[in-house]
Amino acid sequence: MPFKKLHPEIKAKLAELEVDAPTKLQQKCIPVIKSGMNTYCIAPKNAGKTTSLILTTLHQLKCEAVGDAPRAIVLVENKEKALAIYEEFLTYTRHTSVRPYVAHEKMHIDLQKSELLEGIDILISTPKNLNKLFLLNGVHTSQLKLVSIDDAEFLFQQTDYAALLSITQSIIKCQYVLYAEEMHAKLQRFDNYFMEYSKKIVLS
Numbered sequence: 001m002p003f004k005k006l007h008p009e010i011k012a013k014l015a016e017l018e019v020d021a022p023t024k025l026q027q028k029c030i031p032v033i034k035s036g037m038n039t040y041c042i043a044p045k046n047a048g049k050t051t052s053l054i055l056t057t058l059h060q061l062k063c064e065a066v067g068d069a070p071r072a073i074v075l076v077e078n079k080e081k082a083l084a085i086y087e088e089f090l091t092y093t094r095h096t097s098v099r100p101y102v103a104h105e106k107m108h109i110d111l112q113k114s115e116l117l118e119g120i121d122i123l124i125s126t127p128k129n130l131n132k133l134f135l136l137n138g139v140h141t142s143q144l145k146l147v148s149i150d151d152a153e154f155l156f157q158q159t160d161y162a163a164l165l166s167i168t169q170s171i172i173k174c175q176y177v178l179y180a181e182e183m184h185a186k187l188q189r190f191d192n193y194f195m196e197y198s199k200k201i202v203l204s
Contacts, residue, residue, distance in 0.1 A: 005034070009063040010055055013092050023048035029201045030056055033177055038198035040187070041179045047203055049179040050088065053148045056177070058092055060146050061121055065097035068119035069140040073147045075127050075164065077154035079104040082124050085150060089122060098122065105129050113138040127155075127163035134170050144174045152180040152187060161186070168194040 003014060003022055022030065025047040032039050033056040043049055057072045076082050086102040093100055101120040103112045109132060116123070116138060123130070123139065133139045147168075155161050168176075176194050180187060183202060191198060 006030075006055060007059050007063045009096055010058055010092065017091075023051075025049065025201070025203045026052050026055075028203070032199050032201060033175075034059060036175055038175060038195050039177045040183065040195070040198055040200045040202075041177065042181070042183045042201065043179075043203035044181055050085065050150055053150055053177070053179060054085075054089055054092055057089075057122060057146060057148060058096075058098065060175075061098060063093075063096045063098060065099050065119070065121050067143055068117070069143040070101075070116075070120050070123040071143045071145045072122045073130065073144065074122065074124045075130065075147065075149045076124065077151060077160070078126060079106055081150065082126065086124050089124070100124060103129055103133070109133070109136065109138070127160045127167060131163040131166050134167060141171050141174075144171060146175045146177065147171070148177045148179070150179050152178045153182075153184070156184070156186055165193060 003011060025041060025043040029039060029041045029052055041049055041052060053074065061071055074085060076085055082102045082104050086100055089100040099120045100122040101115065103123065103125045105126065105128065112133060113136065155164060178187065183200065
């Protein structure tokens with residue numbers, strides 16, 4: 001049972017939320033992600049992909065704040081998705097020191113840069129917005145451990161696809177985890193860029 005080997009604070013929160021057992025996807029993907037491998041998690045809607053993302057991110061960060069630079073990045077399609085996943089993170093982080101932060105195109109870029117300098121642990125953003133921050137030296141990646149992409153089908157749009165490739169070229173080393181409903185050829189292409197030696201977990 002993957003939940004047994006998660007950080008104690010995560011297990012306590014799951015118990016509080018009355019989540020007793022992992023989904024089939026979580027049984028398969030959580031141990032692989034915890035091992036540090038680049039991972040594709042492919043499963044239908046409501047299979048537990050977003051919860052897997054949250055649990056593994058918090059586990060990798062040991063449920064504590066460290067330093068000022070983000071140690072995890074979560075990429076999503078748009079502002080609405082960014083705010084929604086931020087709220088889901090808050091469910092698990094309210095009684096920890098972990099600092100999630102959401103940034104999107106509708107926020108002034110200088111405000112984002114100044115707030116990021118105050119110190120965060122998890123940065124939730126869109127690829128286009130994050131790429132803009134990278135180009136303006138607004139994000140430091142020296143402490144980055146994990147980049148996760150939620151509902152990755154939005155990367156079929158050329159602007160998001162190009163922004164993601166630009167971002168990954170600026171990151172020296174970290175783990176990547178991509179969540180989607182189907183293993184499309186366009187996602188498979190990432191094997192040639194930042195998803196090398198990846199594990200593919202496919203739940204039909």
